[in-house]
């Protein structure tokens with residue numbers, strides 16, 4: 001068995017440590033490029049949401065490199081994500097690919113198929129102490145890869161040498177691929193934190209703060225969202241991203257939950273009373289949290305026509321008014337152009353800067 | 367007390383039930399008029415651009431009623447089938463109306479009807495909560511629900527006979543029956559609102575076909591055929607559409623000549639389920655022609671007619687060719 005899987009930011013690093021340790025041979029799909037997008041657009045249903053198209057193309061590029069098995073997660077709705085696997089499987093079948101599609105569905109669809117899929121994904125092993133040990137190492141790696149990006153977003157506008165920042169983060173990410181035990185991970189963590197702390201900073205008086213909210217794939221996958229967070233950082237904004245795979249997993253597993261998400265859901269309640277699939281309610285709640293924390297603006301990133309996010313967008317109109325918080329909505333799909341996006345982000349940062357100065361003057365006068 | 371039911375989305379499914387229930391509890395029920403240009407315009411003004419056309423139309427209706435009634439009836443119908451959901455927009459419907467039109471929460475009946483986990487208990491709980499807006503007597507509410515369910519059954523029976531929801535609701539004369547049939551797939555609210563679907567049933571009828579919609583297929587049949595695919599979707603209405611398509615495919619009647627699937631451009635479930643159905647149909651050896659028609663506020667009537675006519679020509683041609691093949695085979 002040679003298994004491939006979809007990309008999602010640095011997920012491949014954690015999986016790249018997990019699977020070989022379990023004895024499962026994997027083929028990491030090539031990094032997402034324009035060609036990947038073209039494959040997805042050509043083969044997926046025209047009006048499907050963008051992540052379905054890109055992940056389908058990941059599978060195809062993985063198969064072309066020799067994969068014969070696909071690992072994919074499923075869901076129970078109500079957002080389309082839960083049905084991706086089914087549609088992708090049929091498309092691959094119709095294309096004549098003879099692959100084994102392992103769909104890890106929510107245990108709600110039946111505990112037995114869940115365990116069967118889990119077993120298949122763990123190379124036939126049942127939960128042993130070894131599997132747990134490896135899984136927990138992979139989990140820590142995923143966490144740290146997210147932490148690295150959190151640091152990069154926060155620091156980009158503040159450090160004197162951005163290239164150095166990128167080198168430290170990219171270097172650490174590369175090193176993570178070689179990790180095989182807790183000690184080597186810890187060594188990388190400590191060394192990286194030290195390097196980041198020693199980066200020279202600029203003196204900035206009024207740092208603009210921008211929060212990112214939105215759908216789990218588009219809001220995180222910098223190869224698809226034109227790396228909006230980098231654009232923002234280069235324009236001098238401190239960036240925080242509320243979307244995280246770690247929190248998503250915590251919230252989806254049966255016995256854990258994400259404190260952050262629970263908090264966001266509570267904040268959203270006055271506007272959106274319940275979960276509506278995907279990250280719809282998180283988007284609303286996280287925006288409110290950013291407003292309360294004094295962020296200057298929020299960027300909402302989502303796949304064009306994404307149902308939960310379109311709901312969130314409708315509701316954010318009110319949130320934006322109530323909290324006097326500028327929000328820029330960026331719907332991403334294969335038709336999005338980089339130039340247009342950059343212009344919009346620049347104009348947005350401009351507005352935030354002017355507002356900040358104006359508010360400051362008002363405070364000084366009063 | 368005047369209670370307004372916007373004429374959109376699940377209205378076409380539950381109208382008889384909702385109306386009876388509310389009236390039994392002493393409410394005066396007002397519905398918005400059939401969709402017109404003005405209502406659509408209102409919906410377009412307030413709704414975000416990317417939301418699906420049926421949701422925009424619904425919001426237009428809600429806005430029409432907003433200042434004409436005491437209470438807007440927009441229950442949150444999370445699910446009306448075990449283990450399944452409605453689409454996120456339907457889940458959020460009362461919140462959308464509340465936020466977009468700045469309506470105070472207490473002016474909307476937004477209680478949740480959710481059969482996903484609890485089945486009939488979730489259903490009853492929902493109506494009990496709705497009923498409490500009108501009376502404290504639970505027995506009165508349950509009585510009203512019983513009568514409402516009876517009205518709903520009757521409504522469904524009428525639909526099974528082949529009457530379209532609009533004709534039932536507005537007491538219009540049904541279209542003349544044609545011998546040949548086209549299976550018309552799609553969400554009831556798209557198939558039933560003749561203004562937004564540009565009167566497709568009539569247009570098909572003028573071309574000498576009657577339509578068969580998912581409403582006209584027995585529930586058990588739909589569910590049986592749905593269960594024959596590896597993983598059904600989790601959207602109830604989409605599942606009924608899949609089930610109906612497979613039913614007509616597998617239990618083919620001679621008078622059925624093809625499939626037309628009416629979808630909304632920005633509809634999430636349609637974007638996947640349309641693809642699924644098309645592929646399932648194509649896999650069948652001697653399948654029937656399939657046409658997917660996308661509708662939104664920009665769809666032009668002329669284009670629709672052209673596509674319909676071309677499709678019917680193709681369908682006839684295919685039918686004749688297969689027919690002659692079959693008969694010559696039989697005589698040889």
Ligand code: SF4
Pocket residue numbers: 307418419420421453454455456553630632633634635636
């Ligand atoms: S199912 Fe489709 S058409 Fe219906 S409300 Fe949802 S997105 Fe809109």
